[in-house]
Amino acid sequence: MTVPTTSAPVEPATATVTAPPLRxxxxxxxxxxxxxxxxxxxxxxxxxxxxxxxxxSLKTDTEIFGSMSILPEDPQWENYSRAWYEANIGPYFWNTIFITVATIAIVTITTAMIGYVIGRYPFPGKKALVVVLIATLFLPEGYTIIPVFDLINQLGLSGSLWGIILAESGGAHVIQIMLFAGYFRQLPRELDEAARIDGAGFVRTFWTVMLPLAKPAIATAIILSLMRVWNSFLIPLVLTLPQPELRTLAVGVYSFQGENMTDWSGMAAASTIALLPIVIVFLLLQRYFVEGVAGAVRG
Known part of the structure; x- marks a missing residue:
């Protein structure tokens, strides 16, 4: 005899959706x-x-010191024309572009290779080398300008744009080196092993494997080098004394200051022209700049 069993009706399961707390x-x-x-x-x-x-840059000299307002009452656009043509800011601008592009190319390649060696390979005296490099950060540029000028003069490059390029790219550039070292250090070691199995040597591994992965660090190094070289004053001033037509923007802006008076509106217009390229490049590369610094810190 079977005893009938009664089972409670099974209610369909309903998924409860919890809304995020309003508080x-x-x-x-x-x-x-x-x-x-x-x-x-x-x-x-x-x-x-x-x-x-x-x-x-859009005011007169009288309005600059007579009004605290940022906006000009009557924009003086001729200040830019006077700065570009009469003060030779145009030629100085192209000189600065040539020097900056060539210096950035040299500095980026050399610092990337040095940073790759420091970040990926152990060798005797590595810690001492890093300490010496960091110590150069505390050496003022004015202390090294005499041997730099003497070297450029002996090479026969004094009074030329290539002399300025060599002088600007020949420094230690410690920040860029440490940036690349930290970024390369955090990359997986399996990449080196895979490249070695494929028969790649040191140079090929660096150019074809490691360097393409370091785009954020490269962008950061480009921005740092751009700000340094574009605003450099002492080296271009000393090396272009024999030929003023080879001046850079930083030296050209200084020429608005005379012995008896200063053209403040022209100097402001020239300074605006000089700063716009840096602002534009930083806005275009700011995402890579943040990624490069973050990657170097993690490394």
């Missing part, structure tokens, strides 16, 4: 608003000199 959302919005309110005045203070320079 947490409100807390996140409040935090973002507070952080934005704190950072906004700091950003305005930070960029005020740049805005003042751009505004002053």
């Amino acid at each position: 947490r959302k409100r807390h996140g919005w409040r935090r973002e608003i507070i952080v934005s309110l704190i950072l906004l005045p700091i950003c305005l203070i930070w960029i005020y000199p740049f805005l003042w320079m751009v505004g002053s």
Whole structure:
């Protein structure tokens, strides 16, 4: 005899969807608003000199010191024409581009190779070499200008753009070297082993495997070198004394200051022309700049 069994009806399972806590959302919005309110005045203070320079480039000398407003009452666009043609900022601009591009190419290749060796290979005296490189950061540029000038003069490159390129690219460039060393250090070791199995040597492994993976570090090195070479003043000033037509932008802007008076509006216009390329390049490469610094820090 079978005893009938009664089973409770099975209710279909319903998935419960939990909405994100409203309180947490409100807390996140409040935090973002507070952080934005704190950072906004700091950003305005930070960029005020740049805005003042751009505004002053469209004013007269009297209006620059007679008004605290950034915006000009009557924009003086002829300041840029005077700076470009009459003050020879145009030729100085192209001289600076040539020097900067050539120096960046040399510095990026040399620092990448040095950083690759330091970051990937152990060798005797490695720590001592790193200490010496870092110590050069504390050596003022003015202490080395005499031997640099003497070397360039003995090579017969004094008073030429190639002499400036050699002098600018011949420094230690410690920041770029450490940047590449840290970035290459965090790459997997299996890449070297795979390249070695394929028969690649040191140079081929560096050019075909490692360097293409270091695009963020390369972009960061380019930005750092660009800011340094584009704004360099002492080396171009000393090496272009015999030939003023070979001046760079930094030296050319200084020429607006005379013995008896200073053309402040022309200097502001020339400075704006000189800074725009750096701002544009940084905006284009800022994502790679952050990735390169983050990768070097992780390494």
